[in-house]
Amino acid sequence: MNLWDFSILIDYWDDFMAGLGRTVLASLLGLIGSLVLGTLIAILRIAPFRILNVVGTVYVEFIRNIPLLVTVFFFFLGVPALGIAMEPFTAGTLGLIVYTAAFVAESIRAGIQAVPSGQSEAARSSGLSYIQTMRYIILPQAVKIVLPAIGNQMINLVKNSSVLAVIAGLDLMYYADIINLKTFKGIPVYTLVALFYLLLTIPLSQAVHYMERRFAKSN
Secondary structure: OOOOOOOHHHHOHHHHHHHHHHHHHHHHHHHHHHHHHHHHHHHHHHOOOHHHHHHHHHHHHHHHOOOHHHHHHHHHHHHHHOOOOOOHHHHHHHHHHHHHHHHHHHHHHHHHHHOOHHHHHHHHHOOOOHHHHHHHHHHHHHHHHHHHHHHHHHHHHHHHHHHHHHHOOOOHHHHHHHHHHHHOOHHHHHHHHHHHHHHHHHHHHHHHHHHHHHHHHHO
16 A cells, blocks of 8 residues: 555545635634634723623633633533534534634733833823723734734634544544545545645745734834
8 A cells, every 4th residue: 555645635635625615714713703702801801890800811711721622512512402503613613713712812911911001091091982092092002012922823723623523523634534534544644634734824824924024114
């Protein structure tokens, strides 16, 4: 048997492409969802209200200290147990969003706290509300500061999307496992999977570096 027989890509092209499409979709939804949720949690963490601080802190500390797979299983097994139907792909994507948002929140919080406090005080004294101050003054500057950290989290999210395979989420890794079981050609199958993930993560990494340079010039 030729362990490096990559003709398997041609034989199972449709399966690879179907899995890659689902991986891209899960990553995009996870990216958008975790950025939105992470930003909200970060704002809670530094809000001038004790109860909001507690909510944000509990969320971050709880989610960051449990495995991603446990979070995914909560949506895959726990939510349907409450009578709410949920497809494996949806459960996996929600798990990715909730898990990644905790790390995004900490990165954004650090960026917000890196912005000089005098800017927030000046904005509030000029009549802007807390939300307006965050939206127009603080967050735009914080994003520039935390872009590298956020970029790394997004790359991790793409790789973490492989967890969908565990719950039959029809992602790239899921189809790779199926193809391997059919052909027993694990080396070419998983080598191709690695190359597909590189096709997703390397451009993302380059995009982050490009944005860093653009922000540096604008500063």
